[in-house]
Amino acid sequence: RRYSRITGTGSYLPPRRVTNDDFVAQLAEQGIETSDQWIVERTGIRARHFAERDVASSDLALEASRKALEAAGITAEDIDLIIVATSTPDMVFPSTAAILQGKLGVHGCPAFDVQAVCSGFVYALTVADSMLKSGVATRALVIGAEVFSRILDYKDRTTCVLFGDGAGAVVLEASDEPGILACDLHADGRHVDILCVPGNVYGGEILGDPLLKMDGQAVFKLAVGVLEKAARTTLEKAGLTEADIDWLIPHQANIRIMQSTARKLKLSMDKVIVTVDQHGNTSAASIPLALDHGVRNGQIKPGQTLLLEGVGGGFAWGAVLLKI
Ligand code: ACO
Numbered sequence: 001r002r003y004s005r006i007t008g009t010g011s012y013l014p015p016r017r018v019t020n021d022d023f024v025a026q027l028a029e030q031g032i033e034t035s036d037q038w039i040v041e042r043t044g045i046r047a048r049h050f051a052e053r054d055v056a057s058s059d060l061a062l063e064a065s066r067k068a069l070e071a072a073g074i075t076a077e078d079i080d081l082i083i084v085a086t087s088t089p090d091m092v093f094p095s096t097a098a099i100l101q102g103k104l105g106v107h108g109c110p111a112f113d114v115q116a117v118c119s120g121f122v123y124a125l126t127v128a129d130s131m132l133k134s135g136v137a138t139r140a141l142v143i144g145a146e147v148f149s150r151i152l153d154y155k156d157r158t159t160c161v162l163f164g165d166g167a168g169a170v171v172l173e174a175s176d177e178p179g180i181l182a183c184d185l186h187a188d189g190r191h192v193d194i195l196c197v198p199g200n201v202y203g204g205e206i207l208g209d210p211l212l213k214m215d216g217q218a219v220f221k222l223a224v225g226v227l228e229k230a231a232r233t234t235l236e237k238a239g240l241t242e243a244d245i246d247w248l249i250p251h252q253a254n255i256r257i258m259q260s261t262a263r264k265l266k267l268s269m270d271k272v273i274v275t276v277d278q279h280g281n282t283s284a285a286s287i288p289l290a291l292d293h294g295v296r297n298g299q300i301k302p303g304q305t306l307l308l309e310g311v312g313g314g315f316a317w318g319a320v321l322l323k324i
Contacts (some may be wrong), residue, residue, distance in 0.1 A: 005179030010067025048164025048280030079276025083122030118312025120284030164280030168288025
């Protein structure tokens, strides 16, 4: 049987780090009132990174990809599939993956984007796993990259304090041994309105609001339930139980969602990789950023079982259970 396994991870944060205090002061200048205490208590976020104006998702993806390739001990020429998960692409088209391919200095292999907002990385990983298992490709670069700073409404304190920019990447290679043990993806388009960027380009004009809108409480309620179910489904598919999970790597949206999910799965927070405090919510980038963080600081060790879980706009959600 053919499997796929992660052989290298990498990540990149743009250098400009904005602490809650920095942000609070910045927003106050525009008459928006918030506080470090409110942000920390409700979300667990203490700082986020914002890219400069001329830095796009593909630039962040390039840095993360280089690190993942180096960790896997291969070069961009060895890659035969590139998938970028992003909701903040460089352009309407072509794909950020095609732009990244050019920046990596290679050509020829398939490259495309996956758009599933904060679930983008688990969606992209599942697609890559299927393509590797079926023999369509042998070595994939799978990336989550976002510049949410561009789509934030800085007049809306309920959303602008939550997000950040960044990228994370993995090299996924075909293998005789797992690797990825089980995947579970879902979407429910009845909830499009609770988290969206409704604007669109029409004849050179923007129709509708081009900034992020969210009903935070509706998202919160839905998120916790679906994450528990997706976790249980992947465990069941792989014939494992919660006790087999060494690390839960959830989408880093909000510490309270992560705590609730861990509680439902009877996992201690010592088994959860947490980066939301330093990164904020980086949407599709948050899971590979947290994964790389855990690998590089020695928390995650080879042979361990990881559960990756994403949830967000769509509503879309999913989980990937794997051995690293
Ligand atoms: N600073 C100070 N006060 C604020 C701020 C702020 N930044 N934002 C909101 N408030 C106020 C509100 O105005 C409200 O005041 P009021 O009671 O006088 O009306 C009060 O705080 C409570 O507001 P709520 O919206 O009810 O706050 P809640 O406890 O629900 O927390 C939050 C809001 C953090 C957004 C929460 O709903 C949440 O975490 N939801 C999940 C959102 C999420 O994680 N989304 C991302 C997941 S999907 C994805 O990643 C794309």
